[in-house]
Amino acid sequence: xxxxxxxxxxxxxxxxxxxxxxxxxxxxxxxxxxxxxxxxxxxxxxxxxxxxxxxxxxxxxxxxxxxxxxxxxxxxxxxxxxxxxxxxxxxxxxxxxxxxxxxxxxxxxxxxxxxxxxxxxxxxxxxxxxxxxxxxxxxxxxxxxxxxxxxxxxxxxxxxxxxxxxxxxxxxxxxxxxxxxxxxxxxxxxxxxxxxxxxxxxxxxxxxxxxxxxxxxxxxxxxxxxxxxxxxxxxxxxxxxxxxxxxxxxxxxxxxxxxxxxxxxxxxxxxxxxxxxxxxxxxx
Amino acid sequence: xxxxxxxxxxxxxxxxxxxxxxxxxxxxxxxxxxxxxxxxxxxxxxxxxxxxxxxxxxxxxxxxxxxxxxxxxxxxxxxxxxxxxxxxxxxxxxxxxxxxxxxxxxxxxxxxxxxxxxxxxxxxxxxxxxxxxxxxxxxxxxxxxxxxxxxxxxxxxxxxxxxxxxxxxxxxxxxxxxxxxxxxxxxxxxxxxxxxxxxxxxxxxxxxxxxxxxxxxxxxxxxxxxxxxxxxxxxxxxxxxxxxxxxxxxxxxxxxxxxxxxxxxxxxxxxxxxxxxxxxxxxxxxxxxxxxxxxxxxxxxxxxxxxxxxxxxxxxxxxxxxxxxxx
Numbered sequence: 001x002x003x004x005x006x007x008x009x010x011x012x013x014x015x016x017x018x019x020x021x022x023x024x025x026x027x028x029x030x031x032x033x034x035x036x037x038x039x040x041x042x043x044x045x046x047x048x049x050x051x052x053x054x055x056x057x058x059x060x061x062x063x064x065x066x067x068x069x070x071x072x073x074x075x076x077x078x079x080x081x082x083x084x085x086x087x088x089x090x091x092x093x094x095x096x097x098x099x100x101x102x103x104x105x106x107x108x109x110x111x112x113x114x115x116x117x118x119x120x121x122x123x124x125x126x127x128x129x130x131x132x133x134x135x136x137x138x139x140x141x142x143x144x145x146x147x148x149x150x151x152x153x154x155x156x157x158x159x160x161x162x163x164x165x166x167x168x169x170x171x172x173x174x175x176x177x178x179x180x181x182x183x184x185x186x187x188x189x190x191x192x193x194x195x196x197x198x199x200x201x202x203x204x205x206x207x208x209x210x211x212x213x214x215x216x217x218x219x220x221x222x223x224x225x226x227x228x229x230x231x232x233x234x235x236x237x238x239x240x241x242x243x244x245x246x247x248x249x250x251x252x253x254x255x256x257x258x259x260x261x262x263x264x265x266x267x268x269x270x271x272x273x274x275x276x277x278x279x280x281x282x283x284x
Numbered sequence: 285x286x287x288x289x290x291x292x293x294x295x296x297x298x299x300x301x302x303x304x305x306x307x308x309x310x311x312x313x314x315x316x317x318x319x320x321x322x323x324x325x326x327x328x329x330x331x332x333x334x335x336x337x338x339x340x341x342x343x344x345x346x347x348x349x350x351x352x353x354x355x356x357x358x359x360x361x362x363x364x365x366x367x368x369x370x371x372x373x374x375x376x377x378x379x380x381x382x383x384x385x386x387x388x389x390x391x392x393x394x395x396x397x398x399x400x401x402x403x404x405x406x407x408x409x410x411x412x413x414x415x416x417x418x419x420x421x422x423x424x425x426x427x428x429x430x431x432x433x434x435x436x437x438x439x440x441x442x443x444x445x446x447x448x449x450x451x452x453x454x455x456x457x458x459x460x461x462x463x464x465x466x467x468x469x470x471x472x473x474x475x476x477x478x479x480x481x482x483x484x485x486x487x488x489x490x491x492x493x494x495x496x497x498x499x500x501x502x503x504x505x506x507x508x509x510x511x512x513x514x515x516x517x518x519x520x521x522x523x524x525x526x527x528x529x530x531x532x533x534x535x536x537x538x539x540x541x542x543x544x545x546x547x548x549x550x551x552x553x554x555x556x557x558x559x560x561x562x563x564x565x566x567x568x569x570x571x572x573x574x575x576x577x578x579x580x581x582x583x584x585x586x587x588x589x590x591x592x593x594x595x596x597x598x599x600x601x602x603x604x605x606x607x608x609x610x611x
Contacts, residue, residue: 036532036533036600037600037601038533038534038537038541038600039537040500040532040533040534040537042426042427042500042531042532043426043500043532044500044534118422118423119422119423121422121423121424121579123496124494124495124496124497124550124551125496126496127496127497128496128497128498131498131500137423137425137426139423139424139425140425141425141426141427141429142425142426142427145427
């Protein structure tokens with residue numbers, strides 16, 4: 001069994017290097033997270049696994065969504081940082097594409113850690129897959145610890161409200177949660193606003209069947225023309241904004257925090273507006 | 285319940301290091317861990333053993349009282365200020381012992397012991413609790429600090445005793461501040477002599493695993509735990525501490541290191557299977573143990589390291605492989 005697994009892993013790794021194009025191997029070698037003799041960091045992140053697991057996502061990135069990243073150089077090469085993005089598309093391919101962009105098209109690459117929902121650890125395979133790729137459960141303790149260790153975190157302050165919104169509300173940002181701002185203030189981490197253009201159209205949802213959602217204990221149950229797991233081959237454009245720095249106390253009153261959150265939300269909104277304006281076609 | 289934040293004295297400050305108490309009573313001394321601890325300490329301090337089991341191959345110079353800690357006669361051991369410190373290791377974890385009996389032994393026993401400590405001028409109490417008191421919950425952060433609520437019993441009733449004992453000792457910290465009290469919550473203890481659930485699990489040739497789940501696990505060597513208890517016994521240390529070993533590693537990597545052939549069972553049926561096997565006495569693992577191989581219950585041990593300079597001596601690989609050299 002282990003032999004077959006290793007063979008598959010090596011093939012996937014070769015595929016990653018092939019899709020990544022010239023210099024991919026050298027770039028990936030610059031990724032040196034802490035790891036013990038079993039190849040993992042304390043959170044279970046395994047760079048070898050990531051290299052293999054990236055292959056199908058990189059295929060989506062290059063061939064299917066044909067992602068165009070803009071302003072990747074604005075993501076700091078090192079030091080703690082929060083990437084704050086809009087969330088859309090029913091299934092979180094947007095998170096995967098932002099991460100792949102930072103791995104495959106950024107030099108030096110950065111392993112961005114996305115925060116997963118608290119129910120993800122109850123899912124077989126998915127839980128293990130995410131952990132080995134460096135994703136962590138989004139508890140405030142985990143975020144604090146990772147930022148203190150100068151890691152890059154990807155957060156979606158809209159949460160599933162944004163992810164599963166109906167097609168009619170595309171590119172309208174939902175309300176942002178405040179948790180990310182408290183974290184940024186506490187750890188003095190800069191915030192890079194990120195706008196993902198294209199994901200909204202990958203799986204247009206006409207209906208959200210709440211009774212079914214409750215039955216399966218899912219947050220939402222959207223009905224789309226393709227059926228859920230198959231997104232349309234839309235073209236993604238990802239816009240990274242200038243890092244924003246905030247000062248103040250994380251324990252400030254809600255209205256004080258809200259004004260700071262609103263500035264980040266406005267930054268994401270203006271990136272989105274620009275991205276939509278420059279987009280020539282939905283599919284290419 | 286929040287753990288009391290009592291600043292520990294800076295141990296590095298004194299040149300000779302803080303001293304051990306003149307005499308240490310060890311409950312559960314006849315167990316494998318108790319014997320290890322007695323061996324580690326008996327050259328440096330006077331050891332008084334208390335256990336209802338006989339102490340086989342006891343060193344001659346070692347004083348042992350074969351007593352149930354709930355019995356009034358235990359007070360004899362404490363009279364005339366003969367006990368300066370207590371290392372409380374004598375908790376019963378065996379899920380096959382009748383629940384009410386284990387509960388009384390653990391909870392009433394601890395209460396009697398602390399009562400004696402308070403009345404007879406004991407200066408120090410160290411409880412060996414466990415990181416399992418936090419419980420392996422799916423939404424756990426990757427590293428639980430000492431302030432985490434003790435929810436271990438929510439899904440696994442056998443941990444209830446341990447949670448209750450831990451809480452009882454926490455309240456004792458506040459009621460009797462004159463007694464230096466330490467609660468140690470070590471991660472899974474493994475080693476050549478320990479016979480606890482995690483060690484026994486790792487000794488199985490074909491252990492059950494939960495299909496698609498591979499949580500990070502933390503292990504600590506039995507001798508490292510004894511050293512941690514010895515550090516906690518030094519005068520000047522007090523508080524609640526997680527005790528971690530040499531790092532975190534996926535369960536699958538541990539099993540691969542030991543050359544095991546795991547049998548993955550889908551999570552929808554694994555609990556029913558575990559219950560059947562346990563009820564038929566074919567396995568020693570109650571179904572509640574499944575959570576520990578499915579979800580994360582890892583702790584942050586940095587406070588103990590910072591306050592006492594603690595580091596484990598056994599490497600990650602040595603710690604994992606220690607279950608193999610069974611004696």
